[in-house]
Amino acid sequence: MRFSTLLLFLLLWCQVNAQDRVIITGLLDGTLSGATPRALELYVEGTVDLSGYRIQRFANGGTDPTDIALTGTFTDAFVYVVNGTENFTAAFGDQGDFANVIASGAVTGTGNDAFALVAGSTVVDVVGGPIGGPEADIYQDSYLYRKRGTSATGSWTAADWDIPGNDLLDGLDAAQIGALVPFGTYAPGEPRPTITISGEPLNESQTETYEGFSVELSEAPASELTVAYELYGTATEGTDYQRESVSDTLRFPTGERFQRVLFLAIDDALIEGTETIGLRITYLSDSSYLAGPGTTLDLIDDDLGTDPIGIHLVQGDGAASPLVGNVVTVDAIVTADFTAGLDGFYLQEEDADTDNDPMTSEGIFVYAPDAEVMVGDRVTLTAEVEEFFGQTQLDGADAGATLVINGNAFPVPAPTVLMLPTPDSLLESLEGMLVQPQDLVITNLNGLDRFGEVEVTSGERLVQFTECNDPDPQALNAYLDSLERDVIVLDDARSGTNAQPILLPDGSVLAGDNSLRAGQTIAGLTGVLGYGFNRYRIQPTDRTAVTLTGNERPVTAPEQTGEVRVVSANVLNYFTTLGSRGADTETELRRQEAKIVAALNAMDADVVGLIEIENNDFVALRRLVDTLNSVSDRGYTYVESPNTGDDEIMVALIYDTLRIAEAGTAATLATPESLFVGPGSNRVPLAQTFRVIDTTDGNPGGVFTVCVNHFKSKGSGCGEGDDDDGGAGNCNGTRTAAAEALADWLATNPTGVADTGVLIIGDLNSYRMEDPIDVLLDAGYVNTKTLTDAGFPCAGGPPSYVFGGFWGSLDYALASASLTTFVTMATAWTVNAPEPEILDYNQEGAGDSLYAPDFYRFSDHDPIIVDLDFSPIIDGVGYGATENSTIRLERRDATTYTLTGLNGRAAYFLTNLSGQVLATGTVTRGEANAITTAGLHTGIYFLTVREAGKGPVTFKILTP
Template identity: 40%
Template sequence: MTAISTIQGSGASSPLAGRTVTTAGVVTGDFQPAELQSGFFLQSEQGDGNPATSEGLFIYVPGANPLSRIEVRPGDRVRVSGTVKEYRTGSGTLTELDTISALTVCSTGPELAPALVSLPVEAITDLEAYEGMLVTFPQVLTVTETYNLGRYGELLLSSGGRLFHPNNGQGGSPEEYPLRSILLDDASSRQNPAPLPFLSSPGVDGTRRVGDTVSGLTGVLSFQFSEYRVYPTAEPAFVNANPRTAAPERIAGEVKAASFNVLNYFTTLNSRGANSATEFARQKAKIVAALKALDADVVGLIEVENNGTVALQDLVDALNAAYGAPVYAAVPDPATGTGSDAIRVALIYKPGSLSLTGESLSFPDPMFDRYPVAQTFRRNTGSNQTSTDFTVVINHFKSKGSCPSSGDVDQGQGCWNQKRVEQARKLLQFVGELQRRSGDQDVLVIGDLNAYGEEDPVQTLVAGGLEHLSLRIPAAQRYSFVFDGQSGELDHALATPSLAARVRGITPWHINADEPAVLDYNTEFKTDDRYAPTPFRSSDHDPLLIGIDLGAVCPR
């Protein structure tokens, strides 16, 4: 009889790989069905006293093996014979017993108590000593990534709260984040699980948001696809610590301005956005619901199809239909165009609240594929008799992706950072031109800058005299996007000093970044489709709302 700890050894791989052994232990996790893991986890009842060796082992018994018909349950005492194997999926391996030749349930008794594991660990390799074992994380863990929930039944959890991008201003480092994180896996071997696991409630209102928490997570620790993961043996006790809100936080200000990346709103189907008329109707319903709840006087839109005014007017028409009245209008396109990219920025506004002063302008510089677009507005009515004009500039800087092989490569701020810095310099030039043309100093700069708050493009704008209004948002709420488990603010608001003094409030509305992607408008990869025509997951970016009093300078 070979002890499980001897099979596991004290390193990343078993010293007995390829050898046939017989071992015994207590079943801690039963995942025998083919739609799960086609096996179970076995653990020594008495350990060897060596903290470097795991006492757990995965026993792989697929349906083709006649012994798979022997059912085991947690607490069963089992003796098993098979071949030691290092099973590889990605980088790293899982030690398991394969080619099972004998399997006997000897008796049934109490289930084993889980080993306690706390995050952060000092090194990722510390978890190897618990591979295959029943474990409990006694602390509060926070959901920090939901992207793969619908595709693979996975949630990324972290200790110490959600993970923020290191360049966003909340602290943290990419070196420490893996030590604070663990993957929660539904143990299903199938893609697109149905029903969706870990949701807050059944039906279309169910979600699981970044920022929600779980305590006392218990399951077996496995290693698959290059990551340690927990297959729960008890239902995780989630707390809806970051609940949805039906509308953005109320902020002061006679005029409300908003920025919203609408994630490829394309009337041309099967291009960047919706692939079918059904998907487009679903996408439109969600975006309209979000815009209607924002109810801003002027909205800067990002990622609208650049097909003249077709897509933009389609969205305005749908929004007005939802109001049942012509509440919004599109700002006419600038004579100098909107750029050569497939997507563009645009402005819509409420003619009942604001009037256009002069024509819209863009900045047709070759540094931009998507030109910044600006319009000067005047408030129609208000309690202040000294109402002033103000100008809004909507932007979409170069993305961090599609990296070049040389030149403007990632040096810690994503690819194309040098180009984004140059775009920031050009934007400052544009702001100066707008002030000279309008004769008014009040300029609001909004949009998706594809840069986090402490990165060079944003700091270039600040050094050029703009106030970063987003810094007025509490640090814990200062994000609009989640990527690779890290929250950060890509969508910003900045203002010239004179307008910054008139800003009464600013708030993000977290309807998208925190939500699982599986709740969006798309129809593919959804065995369990929870779509609802609500604002939630209408895009992948959160909108930003700013409140302004135009008639008076506001004390800070």
Template identity: 40%
Template sequence: MKLLKGMLLASASVGAQAELIINEFDADQPSSDTAEFVEIFDGGAGNTSLDGHVIVLYNGSDDASYDAIDLDGFLTNADGYFVLCSDSATVANCQLDTLSQLQNGPDAIALYQGSATSFGNDTAITSANLIDAVVYGTNDSDDAGLLIMLNAGQPQVNDTASTSAQRCVNGSGGALNTDTYTSAIPTPGAANACAGGGNGGGTTDLGSCGDAAQLISGIQGNITNITADTSPLVGQTVVVEALVTADFTKVDNDNPRYNGFWIQEEESDYDANDMTSEGIFVYSNDIAVSVGDLVRLKAQVDEFGQQTQLKTVSDSTVCSSGNSLPAQQNVTLPVSDLLDFEAIEGMRVSYSQGLIISDLFGSGYGFGNFGQFGVSSKLHFQPTEIAEPESVEAAAAAELRTRDFVLIDDGVSAKNPAFIPFPDASGFSALNPMRIGYTVPTVDGVMHGFNAFRIVVPTDITIVPSLPRTAEPEVAADANLVVVGMNVLNYFNGDGNGSGFGEDLSGPAKSTFRGAETYEAFQMQEAKIVAAIQATDADIVGLMELENDGFDADSSVADLVEALNSGQPAEDHYSLVDPGTAKIGDDAIVVGLIYRADKVSLKGDAVVLDETNSPTDANGVLFNTDKNRPALIQSFEFQGNVLTVAVNHLKSKGSACGEPNEGADGQANCNIMRTRAAKGLAQFLATDPTASGNDSVMILGDLNAYSKEDPMDELETAGYTNLKYTDKATEVQPYSYSFSGFLGSLDHALVKGSLLGNVVSVDAWHINSVEDTLMDYYTEANGHPFDSIDNYANADAYRSSDHDPIVVGLKFDDNSEPDPTPDPKPDPKPQPPKFGAFMPFMLLLMVGFAAVRRKR
């Protein structure tokens, strides 16, 4: 294909002040006029000041002005263009979007030296200080009253709905001359398209291979605003000639792929602008193509999912085959600006720096839905996990992640595909997982954009299991008591007898039900949670998201205890903490406590903190259980030592609480609600509610607050230590939850008093946050439309919940009091010795033996 460069007007003067002309305009578009613009050109000088210039619009109905726009403070761009438009979201390269309306004509556009104050509404035409003008209509008769602004004999220009009016060749004709205007594909802020010449042809005939054709760079446009990344030629029919670089046309109904292919200009046809892409996606299954083909095709420019593409291919031919492909564009994350992605949309790319899988939820569809996952140069943590809310550091952390993230996609467009080709050729399975933290040494593919930037890649990509699964959490070897906090993700056991699950319910009962839809799904959920708890070897377990259905034999917590104890030795059996109430609060879910009765014993009764016994302040109740789940508090005794455990599940960040400026500080919804609850909890625990007589207290649970947020600050101010940020933690930067490509800690263990000295380890066991949701207990009857989902759920600990369990190792000295020695009782009927002198020796020997037995 031959590159057709725009010709600059030879007579354009470049000096102290370049000559300015109106070079292109578009007053009429299909249906509503939403992409009107006027382009000024300085002959290519570039960066020409427009101070002291004004655009004046004249109405043909009375040949008087109806609008005037000052250009003070603006320059032409580096290539010499300035674009005034009605909407920068629909006009590429727009520098000033105050153009209220270009009437369809007959009307005129004029460029003057002067200011808008000199051209109020209904100002008559004047030639004083007139630099250039164009008179136009939309199939209208000539307006003689307007044409007096032009040089004698110059025509009225016709503007059509599907094209713009532009000087061809680019910049030609001279000021106040309109005879070089023609209709062509709009090119605001760039050299005119000029059908049959200029910077690419706008012809709608396919023509022959090698004829002039529209350059892809002209279709993609020079995008300067990532929120207005629309092609300047959208809706137009174009002819392009380029190389096929990737073929993802549909193979069959079971493997639809992306239903199209990518083409890219030959390198000799690249323009000189690094910000205009040279590649594009062709949405068509009707053309038989192969990678390396040089194809010529006629198609319509379209925008779909924020991606520029070609569709409705009406004619095509393969010019040649087996051609070498253009070199890949080398990309490094993070990019300096999101426009860097836009500039290579549709082009061959290579990332060779080594990337890390940072998200499995993709652009919202999920790894299992479309076979996509996110990669970055490093793992990213929630801004308020690592920095104070509203700080410069928090803002920087949030902004960086947007530039340090792309999606890798297998190119299959089917939801819930039966086979996912990652992490290797054997495919994704329960025993061959994909985890956040795995690494990708090199990525080669095509840059694609559909509501998110992603890379379409071959399926032979190499993925390294750099963060492998572990069989158990990391607990210090000298720990002799293990306390665990675990969110069990809506553990609802139906009626407790194999029925009463989601599929069996209707009405209000259905609307409040959570968890497994079927008994079979519940069995999988239970098996996974049991596997996780047993692997921790926990002695005390604080639970969140149990069904709030009491404590009898059919309750969820009793069901879980029974499942944990099944087949286990008696010394490992768990018991549940029963606060002596039918239920705890009115929420659908509740916290719970279980413990090994052979290892620890209850000291005193359990206490529930709710709004009825909460501390208060001037604004009322601190621990509001209208939003927060009530806390369950129990003291335990272990080898003569006492510790109190308070299990909590504070209000989520999801639904709003109606707080002032809610979420504006980066702490999401209901931050004030959680902060007040944390304050109330600390004050309540300070009263020793269980009458333990001891200051060793542990707050455990899903606090729905990241580590630098206000609720955590409140607890630390009250004297609690966040264990995951002490030298006993097993990782430098802890986390327990993944959300939107960020890791963070919503689940915490905090201690106060002498208990801190007993802590020897704290671990967030990463069995859930870094695993894909396909591994959890959901089956096809639980909303997934294909049977192979069952191949991913396995009766193991991995993805037993969406939060990681927090595992605390404690070491206590044995302060147990020895069993008291009973006082000897006198023989009520003394007997004379039967063995003579041997008797005293025998008595002494027996007393000694008894003493030895007591010591054992």
């Protein structure tokens, strides 16, 4: 025991004393393609095996780390942990220590992530900020580098680091980044010398005096130092100023510490306001020097007087006003009074005062919470120009601002027609102006309850890329770029969060019986185009003519078209364990229960697959079934799953014992465990074979197998080679492997009943064109929703899920070929995804008063409904109609049928599943009487034939 204790002590002592041999010396947030390279620089002193260390990333001020493994043994070297190795090599090369690269896609962050170097459980060093926050960016598009002579303290010590500031690397190429970032220069000795830039303002009225920047070294160079720089800012060289020297390079001879970059202002008669000239360093011939952040100086305009100027001059033709910081006077019409909601109002020039330049806006927001104005007032305002979170505005609340009302009831300017898609540059030209948007379709309601926001687009809702396209990174990026121009926010003209009541675009108030649905078209709206929180947004000024049409709210479940109905229903974490993933209180649980039961009762299914139900020894499942039976005239029970897995949630099957019986042995797929058991895996699938036992059914004895699934979500990563960057998202490989295993397993008839049709249902967490769905289709399964309900999006039928305003189907009913012929209808019942989330069961905020015990928003996924009809189908010669009829229908080829056994003339009509008549005609005994289904989509149709004086005979036809 003593020897073991001593050995453990010595091992720990050696480990702790070895920790000071590896420290973090640099952190880079790159600005090349993909925001790379992102890199950590480690300094290894002596010989160290890095496998004894790891990096932990703490994102956005959080305390839950992501581990990054380290490998390799290094001696007295710098080692780089890199995300974006190609761009890293382009910037720094691959010679010397820059060949010591450990690739890791987990080195991410946008200026506020902390990184820790850890040995065992001991934190050796920290960079990027303290673990746990605050969340302020300190190195976004820039870098941090350890000062010479400092060493690791086990925590973030800002004084030990050179912190040049955010955005230092914006616009630089790889070579410039490599020259500016001082990787490889750390040494335990003295701190690095620095370069400081300062500037003196210029004035247009001074056209004979050179002023500008002073560049100073903290230490004179031992040999000539070359410093390259670039100019930036709002002022234009050659138009607003000229340089004393056109060189972009400064040379500091040995022993020299000071240089200057000087300019001469150019006087003109343009109203430009104060402009800026900036200087930043892009290259150092001696990287031991530390370049500070860029610096700007003001170029002051002498042409801006005190008379009113056009709002178009204030707005300018760019994203920001050219007159920011200047006091201006405008004279215009009040077009919108939002002092009660947005702390201000909007002004717009009268039509006669516009500049007719399509790139400059004639409207502007005035921040003035206490102003007493009305729409139609003509006012003269003197105020300072500001850019407030991206919106140009006038600060009418400033102590020096003045507001004079010159008259009332002036006609407001006519609104400008706004059509999507529109690029930001054109939207900017309408900022602050009255607009009349056309053809708006609601695509996202996520911000409705909290911010009063509705995201709208043109034509139809936005679609997930891989719902209609194969995964492809380049095509995905192009697709997303194209959609950025096709989305805008419709706001409620109120600031803050959770404003009550929740206003809808037509001016009405959200209620349980007055909803707003994604997919609806908004017409007749007039508003002001503003900007805030990084989005262009329309603030309504006139809702009186607004109409909402399309994607109407279902009031009942789809009418049953077959003998048997199967439903796949996600029940959104139905947990009887309160305060975990579902309801927080018993009251919330009863509210959730009421909605789920209302939905299940309305769908009136014979078999239901449940997803996201608590995995707690069937306690939650029993309660839900008992509650459903208490209000239903059916007799539901659940299938006893032999293995529910280790996840908190599971899948389940329930069925109506009055009509259906279990015809096999319930089976689950739990191997390999890495795919179906344990953290980060797919949930264990459950399969059972059922037989129709209801003797009142048209065809009792029908047998079919249902397998319910819940594949791994896209929410968290599974690692390189598993995650897909082409649109399929995280863990695509895990889901694909599950689909392969599932298809192989079902082919073995796991329930013990052979030759039955199989229906795969559930949340597969994959859009239609992703690998897991392809695997199952290649195995012979058919997406039933595309058979009978094709349409938006891209012939896939109603989407079942929305994420971030993008629509697609994660929920499926995939039928084997032998079962497909019996499918009469398959669709998503759209009572959840298109509805506002706040209408669910939760009691927080406004949701408490908006709750209704109906089926709307019982989940975030829409259920999938499939109807089956096991009666015979005409698919070849020799099938008949009924025993008492002499008429027979015979198939001649894929789309041609003939009637035999006619006694005389007969009339016929062909209908689809909805009863819509598609064709009519007459046939006569002995004559050519071909009936064609050419041109019809794949699916089931009904042909009804009536002879004179006799009853009708109906045949069911399956078209290929």
